[in-house]
Amino acid sequence: MNLQYLEQLIAFEEEGTLSKAAETLLLSQPSLTRNMKTLEDELGVQLFLRKKNKISLTETGKYTVKEARKLLVHEQVFFENVQRFSLQATTLFGGICAPGVEWELKNRLADKKLPQTLKLELLSHQDLVEALLSQRLQFIVTDQKVTDDQVLSSGFFKEQLYLAVPPAHPYALKEELTLADLANITMLLRSDLGIWQPLVDGLTDTKFIVQKDWEAFEELISASALPSFSTNITQQARETDDQRIHIPFSDAIATKTFYLSVLKKNRAILTQLTTN
Amino acid sequence: MNLQYLEQLIAFEEEGTLSKAAETLLLSQPSLTRNMKTLEDELGVQLFLRKKNKISLTETGKYTVKEARKLLVHEQVFFENVQRFSLQATTLFGGICAPGVEWELKNRLADKKLPQTLKLELLSHQDLVEALLSQRLQFIVTDQKVTDDQVLSSGFFKEQLYLAVPPAHPYALKEELTLADLANITMLLRSDLGIWQPLVDGLTDTKFIVQKDWEAFEELISASALPSFSTNITQQARETDDQRIHIPFSDAIATKTFYLSVLKKNRAILTQLTTN
DNA sequence: ATGCCTTACGTTATACGTAATTATT
DNA sequence: AATAATTACGTATAACGTAAGGCAT
Numbered sequence A, B: 001m002n003l004q005y006l007e008q009l010i011a012f013e014e015e016g017t018l019s020k021a022a023e024t025l026l027l028s029q030p031s032l033t034r035n036m037k038t039l040e041d042e043l044g045v046q047l048f049l050r051k052k053n054k055i056s057l058t059e060t061g062k063y064t065v066k067e068a069r070k071l072l073v074h075e076q077v078f079f080e081n082v083q084r085f086s087l088q089a090t091t092l093f094g095g096i097c098a099p100g101v102e103w104e105l106k107n108r109l110a111d112k113k114l115p116q117t118l119k120l121e122l123l124s125h126q127d128l129v130e131a132l133l134s135q136r137l138q139f140i141v142t143d144q145k146v147t148d149d150q151v152l153s154s155g156f157f158k159e160q161l162y163l164a165v166p167p168a169h170p171y172a173l174k175e176e177l178t179l180a181d182l183a184n185i186t187m188l189l190r191s192d193l194g195i196w197q198p199l200v201d202g203l204t205d206t207k208f209i210v211q212k213d214w215e216a217f218e219e220l221i222s223a224s225a226l227p228s229f230s231t232n233i234t235q236q237a238r239e240t241d242d243q244r245i246h247i248p249f250s251d252a253i254a255t256k257t258f259y260l261s262v263l264k265k266n267r268a269i270l271t272q273l274t275t276n
Numbered sequence C: 001a002t003g004c005c006t007t008a009c010g011t012t013a014t015a016c017g018t019a020a021t022t023a024t025t
Numbered sequence D: 001a002a003t004a005a006t007t008a009c010g011t012a013t014a015a016c017g018t019a020a021g022g023c024a025t
Helices: A003-015 A018-024 A029-043 A059-090 A099-109 A125-133 A194-201 A214-223 A232-237 A264-274 B003-015 B018-024 B029-043 B059-090 B099-109 B125-133 B194-201 B214-223 B232-237 B264-274
Strands: A048-051 A054-057 A091-096 A117-122 A139-142 A151-165 A186-190 A207-211 A228-231 A245-248 A255-263 B048-051 B054-057 B091-096 B117-122 B139-142 B151-165 B186-190 B207-211 B228-231 B245-248 B255-263
Touching (some): A003 A018, A003 A029, A003 A059, A018 A029, A029 B059, A059 A091, A059 B059, A091 A099, A091 A125, A099 A117, A099 A151, A099 A232, A125 A139, A125 A151, A125 A255, A139 A264, A151 A232, A151 A264, A186 A228, A207 A214, A255 A264, B003 B029, B003 B059, B054 B059, B059 B091, B091 B099, B091 B125, B099 B117, B099 B151, B099 B232, B099 B264, B125 B139, B125 B151, B139 B264, B151 B232, B186 B214, B186 B228, B228 B232
Parallel strands (some): A091 A117, A091 A139, A186 A207, B091 B139
Antiparallel strands (some): A139 A255, A151 A228, A151 A245, A151 A255, B048 B054, B139 B255, B151 B228, B151 B245, B151 B255
16 A cells, blocks of 8 residues: 555645645646546445545545554654664764864774774763763763763773973973973963863963964964964874974873773673774 | 555565565565565665575564564554444444334434434343443334433334224224223234234134245235234335224234433434424 | 536656576575 | 675656646525
8 A cells, every 4th residue: 555645645634625735745636536546446435435526535444544554654653663763773873072082082993893883972071971871872982980880991091191292392302391390481272171171271371372273273383382282182183293292191090091881781882892 | 665565575474485475465476576666665674685596584574574564553443443434434233123113213313314324123121221321333223211321212203003994894983992992802813013012812702724934824814804913114114005994903912112312422413203 | 618527639757567687506 | 705885777556737627606
């Protein structure tokens, strides 16, 4: 049975005449006439009362319209269910707490050829945990462990803060620095610092020249002699060599550990993302 | 979307290969291949894992099979609902307690051109009442009133018992008879007397020659001089004139009143059958 | 006269089958 | 060799649109 004919029957019920219905259906009247006749034949039921110049629904016809509406809803639900399932099956929905994590994540998965596409969202820690628990996200990456009985949380990677200086800079030869070494100096700073924001906020004795735009910031760095921050992640992410020396900070807070968390029943996802 | 393709998908899931599925579907393999590809396109979803010589369902494919089964059940239910409704709308289901009632009923409705077809069942009084209450039958005709709060029971017609005798018979000139007049005489009797059986059983002083077959009984009547029973209904029903004189019995039990009963909420049916 | 339904007929599009191709067991 | 899926191509079925006819308001 052709479900389109049911839609056409419904259109007739809504429009009142075959002509108008045919118009809204972008179909010729003769076609609609024929289709309704074949629908009657297929159902083996009289749907219409045909007078010379007037066609109307029988009681059976009216009932059929009602039932057809239900059936078409079921068809629509089927359609949506299948597509939703397919989307769920072919994409991994993940959440991250900082933009840099996306770099690291895609780097690690680049040679793995995941069967799913990755869809990442940048959210606050609390939103991430909520989304994970509600199963809207299948995994999240955060800078704190998630303490929940249903959640499996394990260390994923570490991000180490560096000071990036031109080779001529006085700090360029040092093995390592402490944040205290930044007192009374001027630095270039990209805004949107993500997880490093609190650390920067604590550096009250340092002057920052802030630039939001990514490309403008890159230009500033190559043109200026002022130090800037970098991390192991940003160093990997950079394509062009920046000619700078990167010196790690030895302070504990200059090292952030990122945790990968999944629901315990989805342990397979964790394995998939971490093994190899 | 073509529901047949869903059936074909299900057939594939059941058979395991496109070839076998095509065979059970009475379809060529190439057609099935193409159909499954267009189904994928229409759904916008990957249903199959295609290897060189092997095709199998993806997880999405398996899920789609499950959902398709549901949808096809809904389609089947739709189909059956429509047909059941149509049957109910286009046929009046009635019950009668005696074969003669069918004659009378159809006689009365002959010139009315009912929109419904009549479907009659011959049942015992008790079965009739039960069928009416359970709404399996929409009306019943019985020889007793139905005493039930939900039921509307009204007189429909009367059947009067006659003695049918040849013109030369001694009773032929009488205006009326009593059952006592049948003592010590011999009569022709058709079996299957229906509601008149108890009355006949009470006539212990009368001899009966019983004939079951209808046509044979008619022949007997025209050939023999023996009296037989008739009623106003059988007189109407007979096409050929039987050349007999019909004399009514004056006894109270020789008159039966038939009642037409419907559920009170179906009063319209009673009106339909009795008016005009 | 205009609107509505139907019939008739030619055309297009969709679905199918046969045959051939390739790959796997 | 045999089985399985795909590709290619010609054919048949069905759905559609245009045109014409009939009937009603």
